[in-house]
Amino acid sequence: EAQVTQNPRYLITVTGKKLTVxxxxxxxxxxxxxxxxxxxxxxxxxxxxMNVEVTDKGDVPEGYKVSRxxxxxxxxxxxSPSPNxxxxxxxxxxxxxGGIRNTGELFFGEGSRLTVL
Amino acid sequence: xxxxxxxxxxSVREGDSSVINCTYTDSSSTYLYWYKQExxxxxxxxxxxxxxxxxxxxxxxxVLLNKKDKHLSLRIADTQTGDSxxxxxxxxxxxxxxxxxxKGITLSxxx
Numbered sequence: 001e002a003q004v005t006q007n008p009r010y011l012i013t014v015t016g017k018k019l020t021v022x023x024x025x026x027x028x029x030x031x032x033x034x035x036x037x038x039x040x041x042x043x044x045x046x047x048x049x050m051n052v053e054v055t056d057k058g059d060v061p062e063g064y065k066v067s068r069x070x071x072x073x074x075x076x077x078x079x080s081p082s083p084n085x086x087x088x089x090x091x092x093x094x095x096x097x098g099g100i101r102n103t104g105e106l107f108f109g110e111g112s113r114l115t116v117l
Numbered sequence: 118x119x120x121x122x123x124x125x126x127x128s129v130r131e132g133d134s135s136v137i138n139c140t141y142t143d144s145s146s147t148y149l150y151w152y153k154q155e156x157x158x159x160x161x162x163x164x165x166x167x168x169x170x171x172x173x174x175x176x177x178x179x180v181l182l183n184k185k186d187k188h189l190s191l192r193i194a195d196t197q198t199g200d201s202x203x204x205x206x207x208x209x210x211x212x213x214x215x216x217x218x219x220k221g222i223t224l225s226x227x228x
Contacts, residue, residue: 004159033216040125042220043160043205090159105150106216108159 002027006091006109013081014117021076021112023091031094032074033058033106034066036087043090049074081116088113123206123219131228135193139206139219144187146208151180151191154203154221163204164191193224201226 004025013019025032033048035058045058049068063085065077074093078085092106120142129135137151147168152160166173166180166189173180179192189208193200206219 035218040220043218045215048215092160105162105165106152106160108161110159111157 002107004091004093004107004109006089006112008112009110010113012115012117015082016080019078019081019114021078021089021091021114023074023076023109024072025074025091025093025107026072027093027095027107028071029093029095029107030071032068033092033094034064034074034076035090035092036060037090037111038087046076046089078114081114083116086114086116121206121208121217121219123204123222125220126223126225128225128227129196131196131198131226133196135196135200135224135226137191137193137204137206137222137224139189139191141187141189141206141208143208143217144184148209149180149182149189150207150216151178152205152207152218154205156202160205196224196226198226198228200224 007022030051034046035043037043044060046060046064047058047066049055052068052071055066055068068074089112091109094106122140148165150165151163153163154160164175164178164180166182171182177194181190203221203223205221207216
């Protein structure tokens, strides 16, 4: 089954304790992205990756890191989490790479709810 | 920057039609999308329209695109309780073809 898998789905942590949210897709998609969803603010892009070893900042990259060593994986790293990073995080992937030769549909994971105390 | 605007909340009675609106500023978008987010889940593509189309119909869904007014709408006919969700308008914008989402509208369907 085609899917985007995120782990963990729920996490409560404390300020400053490094954590990683993993994301894996099995659709051979070039494009992957991380979003955070907050009430009243909608979806905001954190980082995205057009292909392996190619990553770029989105709208709200501060406090986050990503890596794209393999096509299928795109982990989100919070080196020193703070309470303002409490949010619902979504990973997404797509065949679309900017050339727009397909519908550009984004496939989303189920979300990871992170609470930083 | 790119702007995609949506209202935040809509309540309709079961069986009525729902109309969800979206306005945007970037007129160069190639594809415009509607995503649906059910409670506790990620977003799923509901439907999309190519920018050279004015209308697209898919069963109970009708998408209307007014390029002159930069206005996109989604009409759901015979709205059901299972349609209760958050609906996001999204479009490809900018030189790097970034996908920009609206803030999402919560559709509540009452019996």
